[in-house]
Structures are given as structure tokens and as C-alpha cells.
Amino acid sequence: MAIQDKVKINENTQLLFEKAADFLNLSEEARFLLKNPYREISVQIPIKLDNGQFKVFNGYRVQHNGSRGPYKGGIRFHPSVDIDEVRALAALMTWKTAVVNIPFGGAKGGVNCDPKKLSINELEKLSKGYMSKIDLVVGPYRDIPAPDMNTNAQVMAWMMTEYSKKHGHTLAIVTGKPIALGGSYGREEATGRGCVYVIKEASKDFGIDLTKSTCIIQGFGNVGSNAAKFMEEEGSKVIGVSDVQGAIYNKQGLDIKELLKYREEHGTISTYPKAEKLTNEELLELECDILIPAALEGVIYYDNAPRIKAKLIVEAANAPVTIRADKILEERKIPVIPDIIANAGGVIVSYFEWVQNLQQFTWDLDEINFKLKKKITKSYRDIYNYAKENNLSLRTAAFVIGIQRVVEATKLRGWI
Numbered sequence: 001m002a003i004q005d006k007v008k009i010n011e012n013t014q015l016l017f018e019k020a021a022d023f024l025n026l027s028e029e030a031r032f033l034l035k036n037p038y039r040e041i042s043v044q045i046p047i048k049l050d051n052g053q054f055k056v057f058n059g060y061r062v063q064h065n066g067s068r069g070p071y072k073g074g075i076r077f078h079p080s081v082d083i084d085e086v087r088a089l090a091a092l093m094t095w096k097t098a099v100v101n102i103p104f105g106g107a108k109g110g111v112n113c114d115p116k117k118l119s120i121n122e123l124e125k126l127s128k129g130y131m132s133k134i135d136l137v138v139g140p141y142r143d144i145p146a147p148d149m150n151t152n153a154q155v156m157a158w159m160m161t162e163y164s165k166k167h168g169h170t171l172a173i174v175t176g177k178p179i180a181l182g183g184s185y186g187r188e189e190a191t192g193r194g195c196v197y198v199i200k201e202a203s204k205d206f207g208i209d210l211t212k213s214t215c216i217i218q219g220f221g222n223v224g225s226n227a228a229k230f231m232e233e234e235g236s237k238v239i240g241v242s243d244v245q246g247a248i249y250n251k252q253g254l255d256i257k258e259l260l261k262y263r264e265e266h267g268t269i270s271t272y273p274k275a276e277k278l279t280n281e282e283l284l285e286l287e288c289d290i291l292i293p294a295a296l297e298g299v300i301y302y303d304n305a306p307r308i309k310a311k312l313i314v315e316a317a318n319a320p321v322t323i324r325a326d327k328i329l330e331e332r333k334i335p336v337i338p339d340i341i342a343n344a345g346g347v348i349v350s351y352f353e354w355v356q357n358l359q360q361f362t363w364d365l366d367e368i369n370f371k372l373k374k375k376i377t378k379s380y381r382d383i384y385n386y387a388k389e390n391n392l393s394l395r396t397a398a399f400v401i402g403i404q405r406v407v408e409a410t411k412l413r414g415w416i
């Protein structure tokens with residue numbers, strides 16, 4: 001997908017990689033190997049719709065780098081999905097799993113579709129159809145998919161069922177499953193929770209008192225709504241949120257519990273009466289302490305970056321800030337906590353789910369949250385310290401740490 005800077009998203013990710021590769025003085029061969037995916041597959045998924053017609057959907061799975069372990073990454077159902085987007089997101093997973101030091105490589109999958117226009121029955125067919133087309137390149141020790149945008153525990157249950165039909169009962173083939181089918185406690189809210197653990201730690205570095213802070217969250221899906229809930233619990237005033245239908249703003253603060261209930265009843269937050277209505281674009285430019293883009297990529301770009309008024313940006317979405325915007329924000333001294341640490345809570349708890357599945361053992365929620373907090377907080381601290389010591393942005397520092405780990409593993413295997 002071309003983002004608003006008119007740069008293809010994968011090119012954007014590769015440029016971020018190049019910046020860190022320059023710092024590390026990486027060889028041309030290493031750059032080539034690490035910039036491009038190991039394997040990509042495109043599949044057709046023909047589905048008989050409820051109205052009797054056939055429709056063919058395009059699906060992808062890109063395995064970017066597997067030096068550090070089995071490939072890992074979510075599957076996205078969205079109309080913007082194409083091979084370029086999946087490639088970029090797969091590479092980000094390589095750096096994400098490396099930067100938080102969990103034993104996985106990076107992958108991503110997606111199906112180009114509009115899930116809002118599909119019935120439950122059609123979604124089930126699509127999920128199972130997708131898995132049946134990629135089952136030969138995935139496996140509990142090969143590549144482990146998970147939820148991403150518009151996919152959830154139910155979709156994972158369908159995919160696990162399809163895989164198990166051919167390969168025998170295999171809980172560890174996907175993570176993010178329902179608790180009743182081998183899912184982990186805490187996985188569903190892990191990305192939002194992890195994001196807030198990072199913010200808690202980072203607030204010390206940027207002189208923000210969370211109990212006196214204001215925050216704005218763009219996107220109210222799984223990640224955004226959980227981040228809102230946990231930010232409120234930390235005492236932050238959530239003054240603006242949005243979903244695909246629009247944004248709402250109340251400078252006194254929104255009641256997130258009430259808002260979650262409102263969404264359950266109305267399917268959107270955009271019509272919530274106790275707030276002013278805005279567009280998504282306007283929301284991003286409002287004054288606040290912490291801005292959390294938690295929706296699509298490329299929403300902060302060269303045009304609106306000069307108008308952002310937040311004191312700190314935290315990338316709960318993947319790649320919400322373009323490289324051109326990144327430069328502008330750096331010049332304006334607005335720190336950005338990059339996606340590969342800010343939203344790593346999801347894949348960290350996916351790792352815990354995988355470990356539990358392989359051991360046929362269950363950890364309770366307190367243990368999961370304790371382990372998540374420890375891991376993500378330490379990873380953030382390492383990035384912050386490295387950035388300070390080397391005068392780098394947090395993003396470049398995170399990439400450098402991730403790349404170093406992948407290069408080391410790759411060298412040890414004798415590949416470069």
C-alpha cells in the first residue's frame with residue numbers, strides 16, 4: 001500500500017533499516033539478506049458466499065527472516081492488504097522479536113478483503129481456506145501465525161482447526177487462540193497492556209506525570225481500546241479517541257468504561273454524545289501529552305507532522321509514522337517510541353502462549369502480566385540507554401539492537 005507520503009510502505013521500512021545499517025556499517029551482502037524476505041507466498045482463496053456466488057480472495061504469507069527461530073507474526077484481514085504491505089510488516093516482526101529478545105523470526109500474513117462485508121459463515125470459510133493454502137509453510141516449529149488487524153481469537157480457532165485436520169491436533173500452530181482452546185490468559189489485551197507498561201517506564205525519561213497527563217488514542221480496535229483502558233487505570237486523562245467512522249474529543253476526559261459499553265451497544269464510538277465530534281486527522285493534531293496512534297500505517301506523515309502538538313508519540317500501530325515525518329518530529333524534538341517496542345506486548349504474550357502449548361501447561365494471569373512487564377520494560381530501558389549513549393533516536397536504537405541480534409544469529413549459522 002502507498003502511504004500518504006507516496007512512498008510504498010515496504011520502501012519506508014527498508015529506509016528505516018538502512019539508517020540503522022549505516023550506523024552498524026553492515027556489508028552490502030548482509031543488507032541485501034536482511035532487507036528482503038526469505039520466502040513469500042501468494043495464494044488464491046475461492047469462497048462460496050452466502051448468496052451462492054463464488055469470490056476469489058488474495059492471501060499472502062511473507063517469512064522475512066528465521067535466523068533466531070520459527071517465523072512469527074499476525075494475519076491481517078483488510079482491504080489495504082497487498083504483498084508490499086505484508087512484506088513491510090513481516091520485516092518489522094523480525095526486528096520486533098529480536099528487540100524484545102524472544103526466540104522467533106519475523107513473518108506476516110494477510111488477506112485482501114473487507115471483513116465488515118462478510119458474514120460469520122464467510123469469515124470462517126475464508127480463515128480455513130487461507131490456512132489450507134499455507135499449511136505447508138507453517139508449523140509450530142516453522143511459522144506461527146497470530147491475530148492482527150480484524151482477526152481475533154475466533155479466527156485463530158478456525159485456523160488451528162483447519163491445520164489440525166491435516167497434521168493432527170496442534171495447539172501451538174497459532175497463538176491468540178480462545179482460552180477454551182489453548183489460548184493464554186492476557187493475550188487479548190497484551191498489546192495495549194504492554195504499550196502502557198512502556199509508557200509508564202518512558203514517562204520517567206520524558207518528565208511526564210501520568211496521573212496529571214492527557215492522552216489521545218487514534219484507533220479503538222483491540223489495541224487502542226485496551227490502551228485507553230489501561231491509560232485510564234494509570235490516572236491519565238484520555239481526552240480523545242477515534243475509530244474508522246470518526247473521532248471524539250472531550251477536554252475533561254472521556255469515561256473509557258462507559259465508552260466501551262457504548263461501543264458494544266452502538267458498534268462505534270464516533271456517535272458518543274458526551275463529546276465533540278472531529279475527524280481522525282484533526283484528532284492527531286490536538287494538544288496532549290501522549291499521542292498513541294493505534295490504527296493503520298502512515299497516519300503521521302510529512303504534511304501533518306509539523307502540526308503535531310503531543311509531547312510524546314507512542315506507536316501502538318505498526319508503522320504509523322513515516323520516515324519523512326520521523327525526521328520532522330526529530331527536528332521538532334518530539335520523541336517517538338517506535339512500534340517494534342511499543343506494540344511488542346502482543347507477540348511477547350504470544351511467545352508465552354506458544355511455550356505453554358508446547359508444555360501442555362497453563363500460567364495464570366498474574367504470572368503472564370508479571371513476565372510481560374519485566375520483559376517489555378527491560379527492552380525499552382535497553383533501547384533508551386543505547387539511544388542516549390549513541391545519540392540516536394529511539395527508533396534507530398531499537399533497529400540497531402534488533403539487527404545486531406539477527407546478524408549474530410545469522411553469522412553463527414554460517415549464512416553470511
Ligand code: GLU
Binds near residue numbers: 145148149318
Ligand atoms: N500482530 C501482532 C503484531 O503485529 C502480534 C503478532 C504475534 O503475536 O505473533 O505484533
